[in-house]
Amino acid sequence: MTQSTEYKHEHLLSEKGKNRHFTHFYRSFPLPDDIKAHPEPLELVGGVPNFQIFPVESIKVGLRSKPFPNGYETDAEINAATANTASKDGLSFDVLVDASKVNEAKEEDHHEEIDIKSGLQYSNTAGLDPLLKFTKDFTKEVIHPGYEDWNTVLTLGGANGAYKAFESVFNEGDVLLAQEFTFTPVVNSAKDIGFDVVSVPLDFAPTTKGA
Numbered sequence: 431m432t433q434s435t436e437y438k439h440e441h442l443l444s445e446k447g448k449n450r451h452f453t454h455f456y457r458s459f460p461l462p463d464d465i466k467a468h469p470e471p472l473e474l475v476g477g478v479p480n481f482q483i484f485p486v487e488s489i490k491v492g493l494r495s496k497p498f499p500n501g502y503e504t505d506a507e508i509n510a511a512t513a514n515t516a517s518k519d520g521l522s523f524d525v526l527v528d529a530s531k532v533n534e535a536k537e538e539d540h541h542e543e544i545d546i547k548s549g550l551q552y553s554n555t556a557g558l559d560p561l562l563k564f565t566k567d568f569t570k571e572v573i574h575p576g577y578e579d580w581n582t583v584l585t586l587g588g589a590n591g592a593y594k595a596f597e598s599v600f601n602e603g604d605v606l607l608a609q610e611f612t613f614t615p616v617v618n619s620a621k622d623i624g625f626d627v628v629s630v631p632l633d634f635a636p637t638t639k640g641a
Contacts, residue, residue, distance in 0.1 A: 447598040481547040488546065557584030589615035593622075600625040 440448075461467055544560050556562060565582040569575065585591035592615060600606070602624030608616060610629045620627045 444601045484550050593619045
């Protein structure tokens with residue numbers, strides 16, 4: 431017997447989620463009956479600003495190899511040290527690179543880089559493609575989803591992601607079981623959407639099972 435690789439979830443959607451319909455802001459609508467469309471129209475929708483207008487040329491990030499590499503320092507000591515050095519302790523790399531450098535190099539050498547031309551531009555609703563690829567690769571290697579029909583999406587943080595998920599599956603009056611020391615925005619989301627959160631106590635006592 432072959433197990434299905436698809437996860438059927440339509441029955442889990444909330445009523446609000448089922449009634450949600452996506453309409454793009456530049457969706458093409460049919461012309462009136464008395465107007466004949468041009469055979470080769472010019473598309474003027476979906477335009478983006480010229481990246482050369484952006485005031486940023488590149489962005490570099492320096493990472494520490496560990497917290498407090500030089501021991502605890504005061505704000506004055508940190509400011510004095512960082513004024514003359516640029517992340518000598520850890521790794522330094524380009525986050526957004528100069529678009530002209532990417533264009534001059536071979537495309538295959540930079541297919542996973544995010545340059546200024548795309549990094550500061552309008553992007554897909556789900557997030558930038560290179561970042562989505564990273565999150566999906568990470569999920570695949572670390573979490574190992576049990577089915578193949580899955581994907582990742584970027585949100586504005588844990589609270590924002592939780593709210594979007596709750597709104598998609600919870601109806602008013604539903605109940606969520608949550609540990610008593612749960613993430614506070616979970617409770618706020620419950621109040622806003624209208625479902626109840628039931629606190630489940632945690633047992634921190636050492637177990638004697640099998641002793």
